[in-house]
Amino acid sequence: MRIEVKELCFSAGSKRILNGVSAVFEGKKIHGIIGPNGCGKTTLLRHIYRQYPAKGHVWVDDQPIEAYSSRDYARRVAVMMQTYPEADLRVCEVVRSGRYPYKKVMMPYGREDEAVTGQVLRQTRLWELRDRRIHTLSGGERQRVMIARCLVQQPEVIILDEPTNHLDIRYRVELMEMLRAFDGMVIITLHDLNLAARYCDCIHVMKDGALLASGAPGDVLCAEILNEAFDTTIRTVEHGGRLIIGV
Numbered sequence: 001m002r003i004e005v006k007e008l009c010f011s012a013g014s015k016r017i018l019n020g021v022s023a024v025f026e027g028k029k030i031h032g033i034i035g036p037n038g039c040g041k042t043t044l045l046r047h048i049y050r051q052y053p054a055k056g057h058v059w060v061d062d063q064p065i066e067a068y069s070s071r072d073y074a075r076r077v078a079v080m081m082q083t084y085p086e087a088d089l090r091v092c093e094v095v096r097s098g099r100y101p102y103k104k105v106m107m108p109y110g111r112e113d114e115a116v117t118g119q120v121l122r123q124t125r126l127w128e129l130r131d132r133r134i135h136t137l138s139g140g141e142r143q144r145v146m147i148a149r150c151l152v153q154q155p156e157v158i159i160l161d162e163p164t165n166h167l168d169i170r171y172r173v174e175l176m177e178m179l180r181a182f183d184g185m186v187i188i189t190l191h192d193l194n195l196a197a198r199y200c201d202c203i204h205v206m207k208d209g210a211l212l213a214s215g216a217p218g219d220v221l222c223a224e225i226l227n228e229a230f231d232t233t234i235r236t237v238e239h240g241g242r243l244i245i246g247v
Contacts, residue, residue, distance in 0.1 A: 001061060001076070001156045001185055002026040003048060008057040010043055017043045019209040025157075025202075030179060030186040032200035034193060036230050040209040041189040042161050048187065049079045049159050074101035078150035080160040084134060084142055091137070091145055092130040095121060098149035116152050124148040124178065140171030147178055160188040164195060193234075197221050197243040205229050217243060 003025040010018040018040045025031045025048075033041050046052045050065060050073065058065040060076070068076070078098070085094055099113040109117075121127045124144055129137065134145060143163060150158050158179070164172040172192065176199040179186045190196045196203060196217065203220040205212040207229045213220050221243060226234040236245050 004059045006057050017209050021211050029201035031202045032196040033189045033204045035206035039206040045161050071101050077157045078153040078155040080146050080150050088133050091132050094134050094145055095148045098152040120148050120151045157185045162189050193245040
């Protein structure tokens, strides 16, 4: 699958948030988007997952994004939301709700929906928690539930906006390992540069609403580019074949 953003601009009132962003996301890779707060990362994602109208500036497999129906697009692209259901639902109910693109209107979930849900619950190690209420889970467990909800959509792409915020290191690594095991494309915004270096196949660096650089982590996560993006002194070193980033 290929998602291409072409000269995308966006303003909120008099404030320009995106300034002619062009980027390509393709292949079964983890694409990380990094940059300082307010640089436009989340706004870019919202255009890709159609919360904001792209008006011919976002193309999916050589078609403008608006050419897809909501149901068809949801079968291809899943979005991991940062908010959890307000209703006190069981884990299995939250995960199964991701089957909505395949569910007929006013009809109950079918046998295939239940089978896919059960398979994903086992795959994500949630089977033993399937009858627990989501509000009784830890933060890391809830994140796993929301990933599972994406997986039951059987998408080609999963989009995530800062999913590792407020998680301790164990759950950050667990989340990224789950994404690495996904047989599709991942587009994710991250604050943790070391996680980006370790898990992302391609890095897109943003600053002031524009794309500053794109490429492999070893090419993009260098002191020169990071210092320009974050307006501070950042040092990078290689240790044991792994890139380590610090200030």
